[in-house]
Amino acid sequence: MNVALSRSFRKDAVTLTEHPFIPFDNEDDSLLFEKLQEHVLAHYPNPERKGCPDPAVLRSLIDNPGDVTLAALNDLHIFKCAECTRLLLKLRQKKKQREAAE
């Protein structure tokens, strides 16, 4: 089984940095977005939290995505903020854990 194929079976277990040669084209674009997250985390540090939406808005985005507007998120700010990306991933993971526990 080649690495790219095994990657699709163990999506959460293998990091992209271990296999940078894995092609982007997977069925649901998850590899592309993972790569984008890595990129933002590496290149857009924002320790002063400039322009960040309120953490409550990010929590709302995760819990009720249909209720959040782009304006509340400061448009595409998250795409240029490592801190917001980190918080979003954390909130998303917590939600998954909650759902799994239920």
Added chain:
Amino acid sequence: MRLPTPADLCWNVKCSPDQEWIERTLRIAVENVWPQALEAAHSRNGHGSHVVEIVESAIEHAVCRLKTGDPLGPEQVTQLLQRLVLQEVRRRRRANGRMVFVGSSEELPPTPVRNPQIQIDCVLDLEIILQGEPRDVRLALLLRYSRFRWSEIAAALGTTEAAVRLRCKRAIERIREKQEGEQHES
């Protein structure tokens, strides 16, 4: 800058015994000309670091001229040396073209390249890539970025998975192209 002695600057003046007056008058002329030479080098080249070379060069030219002419007094030699110093300053300035180096590179203000914020703007910028995309596409991509599945995004936006993916297809293709380009560059 410490004032060199005339002997320091006239080190290469070699004259026959009958032309000893050249060395003697040149020493006086160098003492007279030195402050002006320093000032001229500063104002024309931006620094006075080459003033010794400039004066030495002027002395060399002055010796050549004085050897072929009648004996001159210190005042006349001073005038000649003054003129030659200014010529040398101009010559050096022309040789450097329009470039004037003032101070060292350490004194320069930080360049944009050194500014990390500018460097960040040069890397993959989703804000720019997604400029002009409709709001629903941008929100959908933000949600996908937040690790929502396409089906969940479709539910949040009140549409079907196929529709939302179709809406985002063009933007995703652009991101892929840009990202692959970045990878090739790195």
